[in-house]
Amino acid sequence: MALIVQKYGGTSVGSVERIQNVAARVKRYRDNGDDVVVVVSAMSGETNRLIALAGEISAAPSAREMDVLVSTGEQVTIALLCMALQEIGCEARSYTGAQVHILTDSAHSKARIMDIDHARVCADIKAGRVVVVAGFQGVDEHGDITTLGRGGSDTTAVAMAAALGADECQIFTDVDGVYTTDPRVEPKARKLDRITFEEMLEMASLGSKVLQIRSVEFAGKYNVPLRVLSSFEDGGEGTLITLEEDGVEAAKIAGIAFNRDEAKLTIRGVPDHPGIAYQILGPVGEANIEVDMIVQNIANDGTTDFTFTVNRSEYAKAMAILDGISTELAAREVVGDDKIVKISLVGVGMRSHAGIASKMFAALSEEGINIQMISTSEIKISVVVDEKYLELGVRSLHEAFDLAGESAD
Ligand code: ASP
Numbered sequence: 001m002a003l004i005v006q007k008y009g010g011t012s013v014g015s016v017e018r019i020q021n022v023a024a025r026v027k028r029y030r031d032n033g034d035d036v037v038v039v040v041s042a043m044s045g046e047t048n049r050l051i052a053l054a055g056e057i058s059a060a061p062s063a064r065e066m067d068v069l070v071s072t073g074e075q076v077t078i079a080l081l082c083m084a085l086q087e088i089g090c091e092a093r094s095y096t097g098a099q100v101h102i103l104t105d106s107a108h109s110k111a112r113i114m115d116i117d118h119a120r121v122c123a124d125i126k127a128g129r130v131v132v133v134a135g136f137q138g139v140d141e142h143g144d145i146t147t148l149g150r151g152g153s154d155t156t157a158v159a160m161a162a163a164l165g166a167d168e169c170q171i172f173t174d175v176d177g178v179y180t181t182d183p184r185v186e187p188k189a190r191k192l193d194r195i196t197f198e199e200m201l202e203m204a205s206l207g208s209k210v211l212q213i214r215s216v217e218f219a220g221k222y223n224v225p226l227r228v229l230s231s232f233e234d235g236g237e238g239t240l241i242t243l244e245e246d247g248v249e250a251a252k253i254a255g256i257a258f259n260r261d262e263a264k265l266t267i268r269g270v271p272d273h274p275g276i277a278y279q280i281l282g283p284v285g286e287a288n289i290e291v292d293m294i295v296q297n298i299a300n301d302g303t304t305d306f307t308f309t310v311n312r313s314e315y316a317k318a319m320a321i322l323d324g325i326s327t328e329l330a331a332r333e334v335v336g337d338d339k340i341v342k343i344s345l346v347g348v349g350m351r352s353h354a355g356i357a358s359k360m361f362a363a364l365s366e367e368g369i370n371i372q373m374i375s376t377s378e379i380k381i382s383v384v385v386d387e388k389y390l391e392l393g394v395r396s397l398h399e400a401f402d403l404a405g406e407s408a409d
């Protein structure tokens, strides 16, 4: 007997039949003696449809009204799921975010959860009911509806699990777990049985978008065991995302993440003196452009080359800024490349094992792949390479670190 929070995403509740399947699954857990709180997303495509509708009326709809609008998708699915549960003899009650007091700040469309008053949910659980909560939405201190950002139902589920002290938060989705890399790039990618919160954060932020990043942060902070499972297959164990276990030697490498939407910019031959990095990146930051990797190379003539990467969609904007400041900085030239990708090796085992970086570079060099930039953190090594090498790079690293095998070391 356990208290489980289950979250079903848009595809899992994408049709009446699928909603009935979810109800049947929830009932199986109930019959097993578990208490279940369900968090659902809107039916697949619904949130996009609502956003498009708003776009037909206004180019810049008010943020408050936008949240009133897009939060309706989840209100449909909570009611339908409860009806489906009731049809099969499973007592259930639906609640909007406001009804269960998912209190957030007032940052419409990207609100953060501050508190959940779970009294009502607990009373229902005690009374033997399944509680179905609308994902993605909350309410601010003024009573206005807020939403948590795209994919935010994951975060609702984790927050509910944390507030209720649930034994596990299960995220049912259209994949059966977290893989060593994207199986569309490397068909030999293997499903991981476990991964740590930290590794998952690196995998997610680097493009393996199984979960909303914020939900993983939240789960890590409150130590909520998080399990990713397929809603279309029964019996699978999925992937468990948890803290690093003491005593268990972690695999050195959990997986390979990559990001295709990268671009790099270089400003060459600027004077090597204090303040130069700020003079370059200050205006970039002011324009709200997020900078990822940064490399500075000092030449022996007293100048320096400064390279950084941005999201490809911000490339033109960043280039215009560099062009604008290059005269003032007496730069030799400004160059860029928006045909690059980032490939990252992720694993907590890196902390205690030497030689991972050299093994990575050896594998890439054997394939003749030129590394343009490198950055490292405690549990991650990232390289920037020409976009034409993405598939080859990922596959050769997958092979070199034997990630398809049973033990990843
Ligand atoms: N329905 C919302 C979205 O599409 C929230 C979610 O699915 O998690 O982003």
Ligand code: MG
Pocket (backbone or CB within 6 Å): 009, 010, 151
């Ligand atoms: Mg989602």
